[in-house]
Amino acid sequence: MVDLFGIFASAVGPIVAIAGVGYALATLKDVDPEPLNTAVVYVFAPALVFHSLAVTELAAGTLARVAVGILVFTGVMLGISEFVGRATGEEEPVLSALLLVAVFCNSGNLGIPVSDFAFGDVGRQTAVLFLSVQAMLMYTVGVYIASRSGGSSGLAGVKRVFRLPLLYAVLGALLARALNVVPASDTAGMQVLQLVGDSSIPVMLLILGIQLARTDTGAAVSQAWKGTALKFGVAPVVGLGVALLLGFENPTVARVFVLETAMPAAVTPVILVVEFAADREAGGISVPEYVSTCVLVTTLLSIPVLTGVIAILQSGLVI
Template sequence: MSLVSVLGSAVLPVVAVAVVGYALGRTRDVAVEPLSDITLYVLAPALVFYSLVTSPIAGPTVARLFGGVIAFVVGMVALAELVGRGLGEEEPTLGALVLSSTFSNAGNYGIPLSAFAFGALGRSTAVLFLVAQNVLMYTVGVYVAARGEAGSTRGALVRVFRLPLIYAVAAAAIVRATDAAPPTDTALMETIRLTGDAAIPVMLLMLGIQLANSGGGTPVARTMPASTLKLIVAPVFAAVIALGLGLTGTVGKVFVLECAMPAAVTPLMLTIEFGSDGFEEGLSAADYVSTTILVTTLASLVTLTVLITILQSGLVL
């Protein structure tokens, strides 16, 4: 598949909806928090439950995928920490660099793009990736954002178990283990499917609104190390992990694609909620993260188009 066809069939449909959200955010005073609550507590759990219950991915593959996400996050945290310290970055900028280099926008960008590029199996794999990353984001991510702040990390595990996504995963695991899933054409499963399908366009609208509201207060050049780690180094590292764990086919390709997504928005919220209020040379961690989100999201139009072309060609995985 050519670069042009990948751009038209997989990337542009995702970007088009996000652009609508961006235009809405620029022209209207739209609060993203209510949309976030609806997605987090209703739409995303339905998407996760339905995708896991109906997923054709076998248990051992799921275990390898979760192991891959853990290896990727731990490895990227260590690598970003080394790069940041080598560049002389100090807190709070160092923590911002680590967070924005490590965690991918696997939800409101990654799930739709994986679905467009790799179909239903791509979406199921992306949902699994998102679940695993969310657990790490609210544990490892909170630690990175809050290190040095007494008492801030103690609520990390509590925060994880307040996420409906965790219970959607547990419920889906029980249903699959007991073979108790209702047929997909029943009213119950149809309701869950329709609710979950609504998550994808809402996530993309949220992405656009968040980008419209991004402060962008940090010089772009300052965020280039984080942007390079996120868009260039991360997919290469992810491919090595996938090959090492035997994640091949569509599952392995989506794993690499999700790792190559632009910086996630959640680290910005973690930085604001758990991080220090300090500045380094007039630079706030929130400004650093928000600028990295904007830069990597725009640059990903090119990097993800090239990556999808490579993955769909079968040259790797």
């Protein structure tokens, strides 16, 4: 039996609580989320990804296979989401926002604890790897898409990617592992990196809550169904197909990979659209309002969805 209350208490509950603090803060005070945005993009997130990728204990072959799987999954979901968006009449800036919602999963502040709860140490380590690779894509492909949503040219978006430190944090961590020069986890430098990186999760959730307090959710919810359908109806099926195609040697890694693809919409796209498309509107709502509402809706719906996915994966029926 899957313990629904246990999943909520250990993973979803804390997320709702921290985002609720941000919501309450923005309701009581006139809070500008942009300075917090900047801190996450340029300080907290790079530290989180560098530390996570540098200290993971998964084998090199597993690292490579998971990374390839995430690349394939992201490419397939981008194609499907773009097709569905255009086929249903979506135009910029909502089309690009839809891609951000449908493609990128909340593999960090939800994916890591849920994977740990469901599959133990291997689950946690696989989720951290998924977060690290997806973060690199988020701050490259995701920045390009957010830039497109904000009306910037593709070239301008690509140029901005190379000014973001997270890309270099990932490359630096991979190089340190390759040269076997990663400092011990108990050294002062690594402890500081872990502390700063861990700070990114509550700050990102505070930003989400602040943005939700500024959101006309009544108007935005009516437009969130496409992203929600893609996130829960299509993404896990694509994730399962990719996992079966790659043939992971460790079935637990394969199951966690599929579980990560079933996560709700990531919080980071809220950060990106506030950074790149804060002033763009469509249908009476802003791009940040649309993305924030999709994050809220998919996070709330993820409680029953993830419970079912975990039950199926733990049964061994599909992988």
